[in-house]
Amino acid sequence: MIPPLPGSAHAAPPSLASHQASGLTPGTSSDPPIGADCCRLGALHKGQRAVVTGLDESAVATPLPPGELERRMIEMGLIEGACVEILHEGFPGADPLAVRINDHTLALRRAEAHAVLVTLG
Amino acid sequence: MSDTVLSSPAFMGVPPRIALVGNPNCGKTALFNALTGARQKVANYPGVTVERKIGEFLSPAGTRVQLVDLPGTYSLRARSPDEEVTRDVVLGRFQHEAPPDVMVCVADATNLRLHLRLVLELKKLGRPIILALNMMDVAEARGCRVDAAALSAALGVPVVPTVAIKRTGVVGLLDQIDRSMVAMTVTPAHSPSNAPGPLPCGWSEPSALDLRAYHQQVETILATALRDAGRPSLATRRIDAALLHPAIGLPFLFLVLFLMFQAVFAWAAVPMDMIDKGLGWVQAAAGAALPDGLLKSLLTDGIIAGVGSVVIFLPQILVLFFFILMLESTGYMARAAFLLDRLMGGVGLHGRAFIPLLSSFACAVPGIMAARTIENRADRLATIMIAPLMTCSARLPVYTLIIAAFVPDRTVAGGMIGLQGLVMFTLYAAGILSALAAAFVLKRTIFKGAREPLLMELPSYRLPSPRDILLGLLERARIFLARAGTVIFAIMILLWFLGSFPAAPDGATGPAIDYSFAGMLGHALAPLLAPIGFTWQIAIALVPGMAAREVAVAALGTVYALSETGDALSGSLAGVLAADWSLPTALSLLAWFVFAPQCVSTLSVVKRETNSWFWMLVMIVYMTALAYGAAFVTFHLSSALLGG
Numbered sequence: 229m230i231p232p233l234p235g236s237a238h239a240a241p242p243s244l245a246s247h248q249a250s251g252l253t254p255g256t257s258s259d260p261p262i263g264a265d266c267c268r269l270g271a272l273h274k275g276q277r278a279v280v281t282g283l284d285e286s287a288v289a290t291p292l293p294p295g296e297l298e299r300r301m302i303e304m305g306l307i308e309g310a311c312v313e314i315l316h317e318g319f320p321g322a323d324p325l326a327v328r329i330n331d332h333t334l335a336l337r338r339a340e341a342h343a344v345l346v347t348l349g
Numbered sequence: 350m351s352d353t354v355l356s357s358p359a360f361m362g363v364p365p366r367i368a369l370v371g372n373p374n375c376g377k378t379a380l381f382n383a384l385t386g387a388r389q390k391v392a393n394y395p396g397v398t399v400e401r402k403i404g405e406f407l408s409p410a411g412t413r414v415q416l417v418d419l420p421g422t423y424s425l426r427a428r429s430p431d432e433e434v435t436r437d438v439v440l441g442r443f444q445h446e447a448p449p450d451v452m453v454c455v456a457d458a459t460n461l462r463l464h465l466r467l468v469l470e471l472k473k474l475g476r477p478i479i480l481a482l483n484m485m486d487v488a489e490a491r492g493c494r495v496d497a498a499a500l501s502a503a504l505g506v507p508v509v510p511t512v513a514i515k516r517t518g519v520v521g522l523l524d525q526i527d528r529s530m531v532a533m534t535v536t537p538a539h540s541p542s543n544a545p546g547p548l549p550c551g552w553s554e555p556s557a558l559d560l561r562a563y564h565q566q567v568e569t570i571l572a573t574a575l576r577d578a579g580r581p582s583l584a585t586r587r588i589d590a591a592l593l594h595p596a597i598g599l600p601f602l603f604l605v606l607f608l609m610f611q612a613v614f615a616w617a618a619v620p621m622d623m624i625d626k627g628l629g630w631v632q633a634a635a636g637a638a639l640p641d642g643l644l645k646s647l648l649t650d651g652i653i654a655g656v657g658s659v660v661i662f663l664p665q666i667l668v669l670f671f672f673i674l675m676l677e678s679t680g681y682m683a684r685a686a687f688l689l690d691r692l693m694g695g696v697g698l699h700g701r702a703f704i705p706l707l708s709s710f711a712c713a714v715p716g717i718m719a720a721r722t723i724e725n726r727a728d729r730l731a732t733i734m735i736a737p738l739m740t741c742s743a744r745l746p747v748y749t750l751i752i753a754a755f756v757p758d759r760t761v762a763g764g765m766i767g768l769q770g771l772v773m774f775t776l777y778a779a780g781i782l783s784a785l786a787a788a789f790v791l792k793r794t795i796f797k798g799a800r801e802p803l804l805m806e807l808p809s810y811r812l813p814s815p816r817d818i819l820l821g822l823l824e825r826a827r828i829f830l831a832r833a834g835t836v837i838f839a840i841m842i843l844l845w846f847l848g849s850f851p852a853a854p855d856g857a858t859g860p861a862i863d864y865s866f867a868g869m870l871g872h873a874l875a876p877l878l879a880p881i882g883f884t885w886q887i888a889i890a891l892v893p894g895m896a897a898r899e900v901a902v903a904a905l906g907t908v909y910a911l912s913e914t915g916d917a918l919s920g921s922l923a924g925v926l927a928a929d930w931s932l933p934t935a936l937s938l939l940a941w942f943v944f945a946p947q948c949v950s951t952l953s954v955v956k957r958e959t960n961s962w963f964w965m966l967v968m969i970v971y972m973t974a975l976a977y978g979a980a981f982v983t984f985h986l987s988s989a990l991l992g993g
Contacts, residue, residue, distance in 0.1 A: 291725060291798040295557060302560040303423045304804050305463050315586065319595035324690050324700075324803055326593060331460045331578060333585075333807040335687045340802045 269312065269327070270342035277313045278346035280306060288343045297343060305329045306344055354412050357534035364405075365530055366415045366447070368438060370471060371455035372464050373421035374680075374808040376483040379513035380455055381418040382820050384523075389418075391824060399434045399721060410527045417449065425470050426554050429724040439474065440552055451477045451529050453522070458488035458495055458510070459579060459809075465567045466560070468504065474552060477529050478506045481522055485510040487809075493579025500574035514814045582809040589684070589807075598688050605681075609672045610710070613665055620664035628657040647845055655841025658899040659833045662712070665742045666829060667822055669711040673704070674821045678813040683805060690803060696785045697792025699723060699801055702732045706784065709739035713951045714832065715825070717958055725801035727792075733958060734968060735787045737951050738944065740780035743898040746919070747942050748776055750902055754923040755935045779943050783975070836950055837897065844893040844900065848907065860910035867892045881941070881977060882934040882984035898947045932991060937984035945976035 268287070272278060283306065285298045292300075301307075306329060315333060316326035324337045355362055371377045381389070385404030392401050402418040419438055420431035427433035441448030454471055456464035461482075468480055482488075482495060501508040509525045512518030555563070591597055632649045639645040676682045682704060690700030701723060709716030716736045723729040752769050759768045792798075847870070853861040862868050871889025878888050886908045894901035906918045909925050926935070946952065946969050956965040 288802075289799050290802055291727070291800075292802070297802060298557050299426065299555075299560055300428070300802065300804055302557060302564065303426075303466070304806070307561060307564050316589055316593040317595070318593070318687060318691055319598060320691065324687060326589065326687065326807055328581065330462050331581070332463050335683070335690075335803055335805045335807050337690070337803050340804065 267346060267348065268342045269325075269344035269346050270338040270340075272314050272325075272341075272346070272348075273322070274314050274317050276348065277311070278348050280308055280310045280312060280344055281347050282308060282345040283343055284345055285343050288340055290340075297340070301343065304334055305332060306334070312344075312346065354410070354530050354534055360450070360530075360534070364413045364415050365450045365533075366417065367451045367453055367526065368417045368419050368449035369453050369455055370419050370435060370439060370467070371421060371483075372423055372457070372467060374806055375421070375455045375457045375460075375464060376513045377421060377455045378418065379814060379817050380453075380481065380483060380511060380519065380522075381416065382817050383513045383516070383519045385416055387820065387823070389820070389824075391828065399431045401434075408527045408530070409523050412527070412530065414526065414530075422467070424467060424555075424560075425552070429722055429729075431721045432724075439471065448476065450533065451479060451526065453479045453481050453526075455481045455483050455511075457484050458482040459484060459491060459493050461495065461571060461575060462567060465504075465570065466563045468506070469563050469566055470555070472504070472506065477533060479522070479525050479529055480504065480506055480508045482508060482510045483513055485518075486512045486515070487811075488579060491579040491582065492577055494576040496574050496576055500570065503570040503573050514816075585680075585809040588810055592681070592684055593687065598684075602685055602688050605676075606707075609669070612672070613668045613711075616668050617664035621661055624657075624661045624664070628653060628661070631657075643849075646849060647842070650849075651841055651845025652838065654903060655844065655900060656833055656838055658903060659743075659837045659897065660830070662742045662899070663826065663829060666711040666715075667826060669708070670715070670825045671818065671822060673708060674818050675813050678811065678817060680808045680810045683807050686805060687807065694800060696789040697796075697800065698732065698788050699725075699728050700803060701805065702728065705732050705736055706739055709736040709741060712741050712743070712829075713737040713739065713948065714954050715828070717951065717954050720958065723801070725798075727796040727798050728801055730959065730964065731788055731791045731796045733955060734791060734964070734971075735784040737946060737948065737968070737972065738780055738784035738787060740777045740943075741898075741948075743948065744776075744942055746899065746902045748773060748939065750905075750919050750923060750926070751935050751939055753919065754927040754930075755932055776939065776943065783943065787971075787975075832950060836953060840896050840949055841900075844896060848893065848904075860908055862889060862907050880984075881980040882931070882937040882988075883941075883980075884930065884934065886929075887934075887938060895945070895947050896949045898942070901942075901947070931988075933984050933987040936987050937980040940979040940983040941976045943976075944972055944979055946972035 269278070269280075283298045283301055285295070288297060290297050306312075310329050313328040314325055315328050318324045318326075322338070324335050325341055327334050327336065327341070354360060355364070369377050369381055381402070381404065384406045386406075388406065389402060389404030392403065399420065404416045404418070406414055406416060408414050417438065419435040422432040422435045425436050425439065427436040437443055438446065439448065439452065452471055452474075454468045456468065468478070471478055480500070482497065482500075488495065495510075497508045497510055507525050507529065509521045511522050592601060632653050635648050635653060636645060639648065673682075676685065686700035686703055688700075689703050693700055693702060702720070705716045705719040705723075707716075708719050713736045716739070717733050720729050720732045720736070723732060752772055756769050756772050760766060761768055761771065844867075847867040848862050848865050850865055853859075853864045857864060868889055870892045872885060874891070875883070875885040875888040878891075883891075886905070889908050890901055890904035893904045902919065902922070905926075906922055909922065909929075952965050952969065955968055956962060959965070
């Protein structure tokens with residue numbers, strides 16, 4: 229069986245408005261929907277688990293060109309559907325975070341983690 | 350069989366080239382070492398600062414194969430200079446270098462969800478690929494089960510499980526390499542492998558949508574091939590709970606660093622002594638064998654003494670790198686960057702800048718080269734510019750000499766702390782604090798900008814492999830000695846020339862060096878250095894001393910017309926200086942040495958790594974200005990406090 233090539237239509241994962249917008253026009257996104265369970269990874273604390281629902285790069289100030297932070301996050305495994313858990317927090321200020329993403333652990337600052345939209349649980 | 354492979358149109362007599370590609374932390378280097386053993390060397394890519402690690406091995410069928418270890422990368426989209434090299438080699442963009450014949454993608458079997466995406470990207474290039482599922486032993490221990498056959502069917506490439514740290518763990522890979530090479534001779538679909546030039550596959554950087562689609566593909570493939578994802582490493586989690594704990598984490602890190610530095614001095618002392626004695630023996634032998642004259646002077650005073658004064662630091666550099674390699678291979682280095690990210694962020698640096706700065710404690714040259722892994726250009730330049738401020742080994746002979754001459758061998762705080770040790774610690778701290786202060790200023794002015802995102806993987810803890818550590822140290826020793834044998838060698842001959850010609854006239858009363866070019870230069874500089882309290886002897890000794898810190902002590906010995914060498918020289922020199930210099934002068938010289946850019950090797954590496962003369966000149970100017978200013982303040986302040 230030959231897997232579908234990247235870019236083909238039926239490869240689209242479950243989407244939120246922000247995901248689709250950022251996929252077509254990197255660097256911009258619509259406002260994230262404010263659902264009861266929706267929040268940002270940067271707001272979570274040690275021991276909390278969540279599922280990634282979207283990436284919103286406009287929330288973070290970086291020296292990177294538009295769209296770059298989102299691509300790097302996807303390359304490091306922060307993608308819709310990934311199961312995350314906050315394992316450790318740094319000192320002082322509970323920053324940076326050590327986050328378990330599926331099968332590996334990633335260190336990122338709270339400021340960057342604010343670009344990741346998650347649903348608790 | 351090897352002859353048919355080599356002489357086929359696919360290879361045309363040139364040994365096949367295989368490249369190892371993969372994410373960082375997949376065990377690629379261990380695999381490279383397993384395949385090539387000690388038959389590896391480091392060379393330069395033309396026009397690029399990143400070094401190329403190449404080795405050779407004999408396949409089971411008897412074919413000689415060339416293996417290239419490419420820098421680890423998460424994606425072909427290059428974010429830093431070493432990742433660019435991986436991209437360019439794989440795409441065949443290097444002018445005089447053909448793309449590899451076969452690519453061995455190395456993936457961590459316990460982390461396929463992250464690693465397989467790169468394999469899919471590489472597949473698009475249309476070259477033969479072999480997927481090496483590495484760390485299979487760890488995978489099995491954690492209950493992770495991968496169906497290699499199903500994975501191979503889903504991916505369309507051969508898949509081989511490997512255990513790079515075991516001698517028998519790469520047998521399957523070697524067999525597969527043979528099969529792939531034979532397959533290449535049979536299917537002439539690919540262009541001849543030894544034709545340089547970019548691949549006609551039209552690779553372009555994937556967009557976020559492309560990347561998501563790749564991940565979707567990976568999930569589909571894993572659904573068929575990953576029987577059991579296994580458990581995460583419980584040991585890693587438990588250890589991290591302690592080592593990343595708010596109260597324990599940083600103190601433990603500082604303890605590790607403190608022990609490291611203690612060990613560097615303690616363990617390196619005996620080998621350094623041995624090298625010192627060995628050099629003395631060689632000098633004496635050369636002196637006895639040759640008639641008096643220029644050649645003897647050139648050999649004993651120029652080459653042997655000069656190059657030897659650099660080589661003597663090899664033990665310290667190796668011990669420090671032993672610890673750095675241990676920290677990296679166990680996975681603790683990433684934790685150190687995690688713990689320090691906040692503190693270093695205070696001055697605008699990335700947590701990962703810690704590694705180049707730590708290496709700079711042995712020698713700034715490998716430290717500056719280690720900055721290649723910093724992605725953001727401004728951050729990288731800032732790290733390079735402050736690295737030489739870290740107290741390198743070469744400053745120690747001068748520090749030791751002046752402390753021995755001017756600091757009484759007493760204890761303070763009720764006999765708990767030795768005063769001499771305290772002063773040495775203060776000098777180290779001055780180096781670190783000045784580097785942080787310089788970073789603070791640089792990041793607010795020239796290199797302004799928010800920090801690069803952290804986004805750093807914390808790998809599972811692993812036991813270090815003795816073989817890999819040993820090979821790593823061998824590589825370091827080779828690089829250092831090669832530099833000593835070329836750059837330093839040339840400089841020492843030049844300095845010997847400046848210090849020996851013109852020779853002292855008959856009936857001269859001062860030391861011979863006083864009449865030479867170096868002496869003339871020193872006397873010309875003396876008025877400039879008088880405001881900071883430097884005598885004309887210091888001015889002359891600084892002429893060679895500005896090229897290499899290590900020779901400053903020997904130069905001082907020459908100026909004061911002492912003929913001993915090594916420790917004997919330091920001993921008698923201390924006495925001479927204590928009588929000849931005032932304390933403010935000594936303190937001023939210490940302050941100068943903390944900041945002054947006195948190392949041609951460092952400057953040449955800065956030029957190479959930044960690809961321009963500009964940053965090298967900036968470094969010379971700013972460090973000299975800092976040195977002069979600090980020496981000036983120190984001299985006048987201490988004169989005022991001590992009453993002249």
